[in-house]
Amino acid sequence: MGKKNVTFDDIAKYTNFSKTTISRYFNNPDSLTLENQQIIAQALEALNYKENKVARILANGKTEFVGIIIPDLYMHYYAQMLSEILATYEKFGYKFLVFEGNKDKDIERQYIQELLAYKIEGLIVLSHTIASKELASYNIPIVTIEREDQFTCSVNTDNYMGAVQATSLLCRNNCDILFHLNQKVSETTPGYERIRGFLDTCQEHSRPHRLILDSFGKTYRENEKRLREIFEELEADYKGKKKGIFVSNDTHANILLNLIVRRYGALPEEYRIVGFDDSPIAGSAIIPISTVGQQIGTIAFQAMELLVAQMNERKKRRPVPLKEPIHQVVTPVLIRRETTD
């Protein structure tokens, strides 16, 4: 601090170039010869010119900022995804402006407008609030993860494959009847593929099955209340049958497991459970829960690669925009623990 900033005047005097030339070096370096660029670069070093990235942004438009809109950080899945995206700083150098959305469409829009005014280079969207059509209209590189993605590039887990893995395991465990617990998801979201995968696998194995779609509520207490009702229903209606339950997330699988273990002191043979996500709760539950593990690190990295490719294209003299959005899927991994045979 206290050190005087080096001005264009100082650099001009040192190099014997005009101030206009110095200004061109920052704003349009290609208009100078390579030799003159080098002379100025050396002068900057000699004068101990303090980098001011804000000035550089004005010069070349590269802010190296990427915006992330995440729905919440309560679900461990999102916290881990955010963590993996942030970790790409070491590889790509992009800095992340993070916003928690999914609450209020207008505030999310206002935030995105602010980010655009700050000249972010790209956007990663996990919240479900704004339709992909509107996102695409912002006209900057965007990649979405696990949400409706008709008009945006995206990286998603292969949800269909995950559901097939989970349901097949329950079939191999000789369950008499199969259940799938899930939110009421729209057919346009990637998560809907879990329902399709479950139904197709049950049909393929000619196994009796039932789909339980519900909203479950927003708090732990609401979730537990609803799952307790479902548990009582299973107890009353399917007594003596071996029930294979594929739950769409580990948080709910854990609540259901606790309800069963509290009643029986253990997990009876009559219940087999598979979750989804491989959240920490799955491994640290009272009985470690079998689950479909999403490769979150891979998804985050591929999303960033896809975004960087688009951002780099923008910097070319004649950028070629994508004709169609690119959709990538990442295969999940079945993790067998103690809630299945």
Added chain:
Amino acid sequence: MGKKNVTFDDIAKYTNFSKTTISRYFNNPDSLTLENQQIIAQALEALNYKENKVARILANGKTEFVGIIIPDLYMHYYAQMLSEILATYEKFGYKFLVFEGNKDKDIERQYIQELLAYKIEGLIVLSHTIASKELASYNIPIVTIEREDQFTCSVNTDNYMGAVQATSLLCRNNCDILFHLNQKVSETTPGYERIRGFLDTCQEHSRPHRLILDSFGKTYRENEKRLREIFEELEADYKGKKKGIFVSNDTHANILLNLIVRRYGALPEEYRIVGFDDSPIAGSAIIPISTVGQQIGTIAFQAMELLVAQMNERKKRRPVPLKEPIHQVVTPVLIRRETTD
């Protein structure tokens, strides 16, 4: 898109001022009369001058960026704290550049240097990597949360009070002997106050007690292995005694609880447990865990208020720096669930 940007030339022509005057309006508005400032402002509106925040930053130095350095997002405590800090956008309008630190000191330093080059206005630090003395030397407004804070402003939970609450509850539960499980924390970190609070309360109630300080490891598997050894020790050495265990975080309290319930099918009268943090795991454990709840929303908000006050001070013509760092504490709340009487 496609609309031509308004240039300084356009503004100069419209107002009949020189380009130098227009430039001064953006870079040093106080050098113009108020009247001329108004003429130019009106011209910008008439010309539909598109806001470019990057240009405005150059003009007034207010980026509205705040950096956050968070250790990890695996511990639910940090994910929730980050969530609460991000939520202050609606109140204060600051945008957050988020970095996950605590892994590598050099990368964290490099990141902070980048943030400084981008002219962030302030920094919130939760990682433990860089000493507060070094942080203070960066000479920008900083607030730290739950870490060593000798030279920085900070907001922390009243950890001493939390430990007194937890330990007193175990005393009232008529435990024969009290235990406190904690990391090996340095005496300069706020977390050390939990150890002091435990020891003081045991002495005050003349209760036999034992401190179990350990590193526990970094993964669930390592944590569980170490806690299993501790559990076997308690079983062997304190059979028949009513054991009151104050665990320094809910994650470990839950692992210990699961070990006990797996052995006994329930939590025997002989074990009473209190955790810390009120993480979601505490409420959704096989037996809901009594815990000391940190008021994370309050801590996040106070940290931001403290930071905003410093950032606003900086914008004054004659800023008065703080003579001493300000340290605020937030009282925790004892939450009684089913692992205590």
